[in-house]
Structures are given as C-alpha cells and as structure tokens.
Amino acid sequence: MSNTYFEILRPGINTTIQDNGRNHMYHLGISVSGAIDQRNYKLSNKLVNNDLNEAVIEFAYQGPLLKLKNGKINFSITGDVLFKIIRQNSKIEDGVCYKNYILEDEDQIDITSTKKTVYGYLSVNGGFELEKVWNSYSTNTKANIGSNNGKKYSIEDKIFIKNSNLQISKETKINYNDLSDNIIRVIKGTNFNYFSNEAQNIFFKKEFSVTKLADRMGIRLSGHNLENIVNTNIKSEGLVRGTIQVPADGNPIIMLSDHGTIGGYPKIAVVISADLDRVGQLTPGSTVNFKEVSLEEAQNIFKAYTDDTNKYLNECN
Amino acid sequence: MIKNISNLGDAAVYCDFGSEVNEKINLNVINYFNSLSKLVEERKINGINNITPSYNKLIISFDLSVTNYTEIKKIILNLNVNKDFTNNYKKIKIPICCDDEFGLDFDRLSNKTKLSKEEILELYLNKEYFCYMTGFIAGMPFLGDINKDIRCDRLETPRVKVPKGSVGITEQFSNIYTFESPGGWNVIGNTPKKVFDQLNLEEPVLIKPGNKVSFYQISKEEYLNWNE
Numbered sequence: 016m017s018n019t020y021f022e023i024l025r026p027g028i029n030t031t032i033q034d035n036g037r038n039h040m041y042h043l044g045i046s047v048s049g050a051i052d053q054r055n056y057k058l059s060n061k062l063v064n065n066d067l068n069e070a071v072i073e074f075a076y077q078g079p080l081l082k083l084k085n086g087k088i089n090f091s092i093t094g095d096v097l098f099k100i101i102r103q104n105s106k107i108e109d110g111v112c113y114k115n116y117i118l119e120d121e122d123q124i125d126i127t128s129t130k131k132t133v134y135g136y137l138s139v140n141g142g143f144e145l146e147k148v149w150n151s152y153s154t155n156t157k158a159n160i161g162s163n164n165g166k167k168y169s170i171e172d173k174i175f176i177k178n179s180n181l182q183i184s185k186e187t188k189i190n191y192n193d194l195s196d197n198i199i200r201v202i203k204g205t206n207f208n209y210f211s212n213e214a215q216n217i218f219f220k221k222e223f224s225v226t227k228l229a230d231r232m233g234i235r236l237s238g239h240n241l242e243n244i245v246n247t248n249i250k251s252e253g254l255v256r257g258t259i260q261v262p263a264d265g266n267p268i269i270m271l272s273d274h275g276t277i278g279g280y281p282k283i284a285v286v287i288s289a290d291l292d293r294v295g296q297l298t299p300g301s302t303v304n305f306k307e308v309s310l311e312e313a314q315n316i317f318k319a320y321t322d323d324t325n326k327y328l329n330e331c332n
Numbered sequence: 333m334i335k336n337i338s339n340l341g342d343a344a345v346y347c348d349f350g351s352e353v354n355e356k357i358n359l360n361v362i363n364y365f366n367s368l369s370k371l372v373e374e375r376k377i378n379g380i381n382n383i384t385p386s387y388n389k390l391i392i393s394f395d396l397s398v399t400n401y402t403e404i405k406k407i408i409l410n411l412n413v414n415k416d417f418t419n420n421y422k423k424i425k426i427p428i429c430c431d432d433e434f435g436l437d438f439d440r441l442s443n444k445t446k447l448s449k450e451e452i453l454e455l456y457l458n459k460e461y462f463c464y465m466t467g468f469i470a471g472m473p474f475l476g477d478i479n480k481d482i483r484c485d486r487l488e489t490p491r492v493k494v495p496k497g498s499v500g501i502t503e504q505f506s507n508i509y510t511f512e513s514p515g516g517w518n519v520i521g522n523t524p525k526k527v528f529d530q531l532n533l534e535e536p537v538l539i540k541p542g543n544k545v546s547f548y549q550i551s552k553e554e555y556l557n558w559n560e
Contacts, residue, residue: 039372041382041393042365043537044467044510044528148533158470158511160530202341250353251465251474253384253391255344276467277386285341288396310401313342317396 017144019086021174027079027126029231032143032162032174033136034070037151041276045160047256048153049272051134051231051295054324055093059138061331062091062115062187069142070152070162072174075133075231078126079168083118088176090124091115094135095193097127114188115140132296133229144175157232157273187331197222197301199290200308200316204259204282209245214265217241218283219307223267227299231273234297240265243281251279257286257294259305271295287313289320333360337408339401340391347390347408353476353504358464361385362542367413368392377407385541386465387474423460423544426508426523428499429555434522436498437487441518444484455479456520456547461506463543469511471528473539477504490516497522499547508539521549524558 023030033056036049050056050073057067072079078098091114092098098110101123110116110124112135118124129135145152145162152162159165163172207215217239228235247263254260258270260280267283272295286294287308297303308316333349340346347364349357365385371377379398384391394404430453432438438449445452461475478501486502491514494500498509500517507517510528527538539545550558 038381039383041384042369042466042541044470044472045536047382148530158528158530160470165530202339205338205340205346250351250387250389251468252386252389253467255340255382255391255393257341275469276384277465278468282340285344287341288343310339310342314396314400317342321397 017086017175017178019088019176019178020084021081021176022084023079023168023170023172023174024082024123025080026168026170026172027074027077029075030079030168031073031154031156032070032145032152033073033154034152035068036272037149037153037155037161040149041253044276045149045155045158046273046276048151048155048161050136051272052094052132052136052292054292054327055134056136057324058113058189058191058327059091059093059136061328062093062113062189063089063138063140064187064331065138065140065142067328069138070145072137074126074135074137075129077128078135078137080126081124081174083120083122085120086176087120088118089115089140090118090137092126092135092137093191095130095132096135097130099125099127101125113191115186131298133298134296139176141177144177155273189327189330191327195293195296198304198306199294200287200306200313201259201284202287202308202310202313204284206245206249206281207283209243209281210261210283211242211244214241214243219305222302222304225297225299225301225303229297229299231271233271233274234269234294236267236269236303241267241283245281247281248279249281251277254278255285257288257291258282259284259286269294287316289313289316334364334408337405342401343396344391344393345401345404345408347392349388349390351388353387353464355462357388358462359542361388361390363413363415364390364408364411365541367411368408370414371407380404384467386467421542421544422540423546424539426499426525426527426545426547427550427554427558428521428523428547429550429552430521431552434498435520437518437520440487441482441484441520445482447481452482452520453549455482456501456506457549460544460546463539463541463545464505465541466537466539469509469513470530471510471537471539472507473527473543473545475506475545478506484518486516487518490514494519495522497524499523522555524555526560
C-alpha cells in the first residue's frame with residue numbers, strides 16, 4: 016500500500032469520491048451516484064493519463080484545501096474552478112483548469128470555489144487507493160455506500176494515492192470551450208398530458224429559476240406553477256436521471272445522480288442525455304428554459320456530444 | 333402482459349402493465365424484471381444500466397452510447413418470460429416493537445379508524461404481506477395489502493425525520509424506513525432487524541419484490557437486546 020496521501024486541511028462543502036456510477040442497483044433502492052458532470056470527470060482523468068473510469072474527487076462550490084504528504088504526484092482540475100497551488104516555499108501559483116501539474120511533497124492545493132457552475136473535479140495520475148463497492152468507487156452519502164464509508168470528506172481525513180511511476184513529464188492541456196447557455200433540451204414525459212394546455216405552454220416558453228434546494232439528489236425550480244388537471248400523484252414508479260417531476264405545488268424538480276429510485280409525482284419531461292452534465296451544473300439563482308426535442312433529435316444530439324467529448328480527449332494524445 | 337411500451341427520455345424504456353395495483357399485475361412485472369436481469373447477468377445483452385420494477389411499471393435505463401430505445405424495446409418484445417423464480421416465494425419474519433415510544437401514530441389511527449391500538453395491531457399482525465417493490469431509499473420495502481379497516485391517509489404534515497427502523501402504514505400499504513428519512517406514513521412500531529445492510533456485500537437488501545413478509549411483536553427488552 017502506498018504511503019502518499021492528501022491530508023484534508025479544509026473539506027469544502029460537499030467533497031466526495033465519484034466515478035461513472037453504480038449500476039444494476041435501482042431495484043434495491045440504490046441510485047446510480049457518479050460524477051454529476053460526466054464529461055469534466057472524464058477530461059480530468061485524461062489529463063493525467065488515467066483510465067477514463069478512474070475515481071476522482073468531486074467538489075461543489077467551495078472545494079477542499081489539500082496537503083500532499085510523502086510523495087510527488089501529477090494532478091489536474093477540470094470545471095469552472097478557481098484554485099491555487101501553495102508550494103512548500105510559500106510561493107503561490109494561480110491554478111489553471113484543463114492542464115496537468117506536478118505537486119511536490121508538502122505542497123497544497125487550495126480549491127477556492129467553482130465560478131459559474133456547481134461541480135469541479137480533481138484527478139491524480141494513477142488514481143486513489145480505494146476499493147470498489149458494487150463495481151463503483153462512487154460515494155453515495157444517502158445510503159452510506161462506497162468510498163470513505165459512504166460519507167463526504169471531513170477535516171483531517173486522508174485520501175491515499177496509488178503509487179505511480181510519474182511518467183508524465185509532458186505538459187498536457189485541453190482548450191476547453193464552454194459554450195453553455197441556459198437552454199436545456201427535453202423529451203416530453205410519460206405524464207405530459209396530466210398538465211393543462213396553459214401549463215404545457217408555460218413549460219416550454221417561460222423561464223424557470225433554480226432555487227437553493229439543489230444538491231446531488233435534484234434541483235427544485237420555481238417561477239411558474241404548472242397546473243395539473245388529472246392527478247397530482249401517480250402510483251409510485253421508477254425514475255431515471257434527468258426526469259422532471261411536478262409535485263402538487265406545481266414547481267418542477269429535476270432528478271440528478273443521487274435521486275430516490277422511485278417517485279410518485281407526474282413526470283412532465285426528461286432531460287436528454289447530452290444535456291445532463293449542463294443541467295447538473297446549474298447554480299441556485301440562475302435561470303433555465305426547456306426546449307422540446309424528439310427522440311431521434313436527442314439521439315443525434317448525443318452523438319454530437321460524444322464526438323465533442325472525444326475531440327477534447329484527443330487533445331491530450 | 334405489457335399494455336404499452338414507450339420511451340422515457342432518450343435512455344430508458346417505460347413498460348406499462350396497467351393502472352391497477354394488485355399482486356397479479358405486480359408479479360407479472362417482477363417476472364419480466366427477473367427474466368431480463370438474468371440476461372443482463374449472463375451478459376447476453378449489452379448496455380442496460382438499471383431495471384426498476386414498481387407496482388405496475390417496469391423501467392429499463394440504458395447507456396445511449398451502447399444501445400438505443402429501438403433495440404431494447406425489441407429485446408423486451410421478444411423476451412421469454414420465465415414465471416418460476418424461487419426467490420419470489422421467500423418468506424421473511426420481521427420483529428416489531430409497538431411500545432408508545434416507537435408506535436408514534438396510534439392516537440391518530442384510532443381516531444380515524446375507530447379501533448383501539450390492540451385491535452389495529454391484531455389486524456396488522458394477522459396477515460402476510462406481499463412485497464410489491466423495493467426502493468425510494470435503499471432497501472425500503474413497499475408491502476401490501478393491509479386490512480381495509482386500518483387503512484388511513486398520510487399525515488397532513490409529513491415528519492422531517494422518521495426514525496430508522498420505523499414501520500409505517502398508509503392506504504393499503506406498509507413500509508419500513510431503512511434510514512432516518514423524511515416521511516408521512518403512520519408509524520406503528522419499530523424493528524431492530526437490519527432490513528438494509530451496506531456492509532453485507534452479497535445480500536444488502538433483506539426484502540425484495542415478490543417476497544412474503546409477516547410481522548411479530550416483541551417487547552422493548554427484546555428490542556434493546558436484539559442481536560444479529
């Protein structure tokens with residue numbers, strides 16, 4: 016076992032280990048978890064020459080302050096993130112995302128905050144010394160499953176880093192072009208016709224606000240109450256990431272990676288796969304518009320999303 | 333049988349078995365779930381991420397970079413549904429302590445049903461329940477159907493924290509809170525038994541869809557000394 020680790024001097028608001036998620040457990044009530052922003056998660060791994068499915072540190076808003084002990088590593092941070100590297104000689108460097116860095120023994124990474132998004136990712140070359148639970152490293156804080164006993168990190172915790180040969184001397188970077196806007200594309204949900212004509216119009220034409228009730232489970236919106244003319248409850252049934260449910264108060268809720276596996280509110284729409292990363296990054300106080308697309312369009316948009324991701328990944332080769 | 337198949341977003345298939353809630357429809361859902369799960373386990377189909385059975389729906393989510401709606405729908409339409417899964421008949425007995433500190437809502441229930449605590453408990457404990465589905469939170473079973481005379485709506489104001497282990501009832505259903513969680517079901521007692529155990533990697537969930545569950549009362553002393 017390696018003796019190289021990050022000592023957590025400040026844990027940040029919600030710092031957990033994530034990967035591509037834990038599948039085949041919904042029927043037991045265990046949600047998928049995994050990085051909210053899958054593209055940025057993969058890019059951070061690629062920048063340090065890791066397997067794309069390696070475990071990473073995900074942080075939200077204010078990130079952790081980490082001190083490297085007993086080693087020398089290569090790391091990268093992705094997302095829209097403000098961070099500093101504090102060298103052991105007290106020299107402070109401003110960090111740049113989408114680029115890899117060498118961190119020497121006793122150096123610190125201070126992740127001040129994310130900027131216009133919620134989540135950012137930190138990868139180290141070789142990955143962390145962790146064990147998979149049900150085929151995933153992801154921390155599920157709702158059911159206390161996965162890395163760090165299913166809990167978010169606290170002060171003085173240690174995150175051990177696998178021994179790596181540190182072959183990367185080459186600097187890698189990605190010219191990441193975040194062209195995100197506030198339009199989220201959706202496919203009509205299975206209960207779309209539970210809503211009045213007016214509500215259906217409002218849903219696609221008006222702007223909604225992201226409330227403070229937003230976390231890894233889901234995002235509550237406000238702004239327009241969507242009138243239900245059939246029934247404000249359905250017999251509880253399965254949910255998937257991106258489902259938009261509307262409870263009796265008429266305010267939509269978007270399900271994210273830690274959502275409850277079943278729910279009893281009508282489903283007005285489902286966010287398309289290509290827009291899940293962006294929807295998860297919406298910050299409280301920002302606004303969002305929904306645009307309807309067909310299944311075929313969604314599939315084509317997903318192909319374009321995958322091509323874009325691959326284009327970024329190839330920049331590191 | 334499946335009445336309608338549609339897409340739920342671009343990465344899930346929504347199978348509708350009807351609108352009623354009863355054992356017959358639910359067993360049908362569970363048989364589809366088990367048959368499809370077997371194919372996934374045997375790696376005969378690729379790209380399926382999760383299969384979620386509920387009262388009368390089955391939702392199959394998949395990886396859009398591997399497969400698509402048309403392919404998964406075809407698999408479901410051609411599925412050879414096996415109706416004989418032994419796990420369906422597993423019987424589980426759950427101890428429950430109904431002392432006043434655990435049975436939080438007997439006053440409310442007595443008020444609504446005009447039955448005493450003892451009468452409510454007799455009707456509740458004298459029945460074997462069917463597990464329709466497991467979920468919402470990890471390992472939470474949705475059981476039914478409880479006796480018509482003890483059915484009652486959810487609390488007007490849900491509790492912010494229902495204690496872990498609480499056994500609740502509402503409408504024709506009963507559940508067990510596997511974690512401290514917000515909730516609005518009428519709480520009639522608490523079980524010391526581990527219904528969800530994340531450290532048990534082989535079998536974290538005690539009660540699965542299709543299982544039969546009955547409850548037996550224990551004293552507070554037995555509750556406190558419970559040892560698994």
